[in-house]
Amino acid sequence: MPRLVQNVPLVYKLLSCWDSKKQCFLIKDQNLQFTADEVAMILGLPNRGNNFEIGGARITGKSANDIRKEVISLDESTAMPDVLKKFIIFLLSNLFFPLHNYRTPASVISVARNVEKFLSYNWPDSIREFLVADFNAVAKKMKKGQPLGYLNGFVHIIVIWFLEHYALHEPLNSKARPRFLRWGSDVVYNDADASSLFDGLEVSHLLTSFDAITTEERDLLANPPKQTPQTSPDKVPNKEIILHTPNEHLPTPPTSPTPQSPLRQNTPPPSPVRPPPSPISPGGPSTLTLQIMCKSTGRYRSDTIYTAGNIQIFRSQIDELLTDQYLDDNHIDAFASLLVEKNKLRPGLYQPFIYVSSLHWLNMFKVILTRIHIQASTKYDMESKQYVSHINKDAVNASNFLLLPVNDSEHWTLLVAYLKKATWYFFDSLPNPMHRAVLPLVIDHLHDETQGCFQSDIRSWKVLEAEGVPTQTNGFDCGMFVCKYMENVIQLTLLNGIY
Structure with missing residues (x-):
């Protein structure tokens, strides 16, 4: 399983393209939908069932870091029912619904207490709704020029989603499924790469939907489409887009310089501002700390307002106190x-x-x-x-x-x-x-x-x-x-x- 990377500069660029009214990414005048079916194909989970309501983020006495370390400490002597419960709590608190304040909602614990109901939930649509709510909040802050703070939720999905819609990238393994397995951890963008990528994007670089959908993936969709002859494409992109496989070249070169792919680059990954480290461990749940661009310097300005040793307070943590948290x-x-x-x-x-x-x-x-x-x-x-x-x-x-x-x-x-x-x-x-x-x-x-x-x-x-x-x-x-x-x-x- 590849190590997923947050890619802060790329996510920042993507969120600057989010249209809250249309609930989609508006890139080069193309409306790219962020759908539950696509999340289902990325994760390999069916887009069916009842949505999971995460509810209020009331603290349960255990942080996401505590839960992650408990899973790491499991060994062969641990009873399988306990292993299953701890893994489900880890999955929901650290991957599906991580929160920037490390809290573990009580609703997450309730799922582990009723393991048999796990598959009754529609996880792709629940994850999508959770992310979209934060997309809307960030878009609102961008318009007002406010500090962006954090993005809660399974933020890595956004990067995978973009790579699946961006025709010029080649996956490490085009046949791997679920789709997050197609991409390696070497897809890294720094600020310059992300800016160059979006400046040089052409309509012909974008696919409005995932291509090469397999039979197994069709079974994950909310309304599986009827099988089509193998000679026809699985999904139809924009009229201006010529559907192609990852190994084919575009028939016509783009009019503007093609941005250099940052895949397998030798430069180190960017060092974004990270969520406040827990005194237990410098690691933490997979939440993303966003930053606001300083117009005078073109650099990102940190959201940190206080630090002492391993204590860090971010502006967004103060904001949450104003909402009765x-x-x-x-x-x-x-x-x-x-x-x-x-x-x-x-x-x-x-x-x-x-x-x-x-x-x-x-x-x-x-x-x-x-x-x-x-x-x-x-x-x-x-x-x-x-x-x-x-x-x-x-x-x-x-x-x-x-x-x-x-x-x-x-x-x-x-x-x-x-x-x-x-x-x-x-x-x-x-x-x-x-x-x-x-x-x-x-x-x-x-x-x-x-x-x-x-x-x-x-x-x-x-x-x-x-x-x-x-x-x-x-x-x-x-x-x-x-x-x-x-x-x-x-x-x-x-x-x-x-x-």
């Missing part, structure tokens, strides 16, 4: 980082504190899971410990508080250690006794990885509810409350207690 771990880690920076600018503004990334807690699930498989446990234990490597005796003695955001059951809470009093305080903006159920696991996990750093056993400390704290009145502001809880806890005015 949840704060994710990247937002909360960035807020804690800003508290540190603010204290540097105004020394003494806050009491000294230790911050533990929420990913330390989320990573605990992997540790528990992989300890069942002894071969992988050491690897994930090491990954978990990287989030507490800054905790030692000196740091503890020099600090008043330890702040640890916790996400469980799609809800953010805050666990605070008042180090001078050897006491835990629990902050919950939606008070519910069930939210405390995970605290023994969180504290045990922190104890296991920081043994010898504290003056006493943190597992024996009292856990008290923080009283009189503000609470939320909606269903999505819990992350914002956790951020404000953290800031208020370390205020100098609170030396005599918490709230």
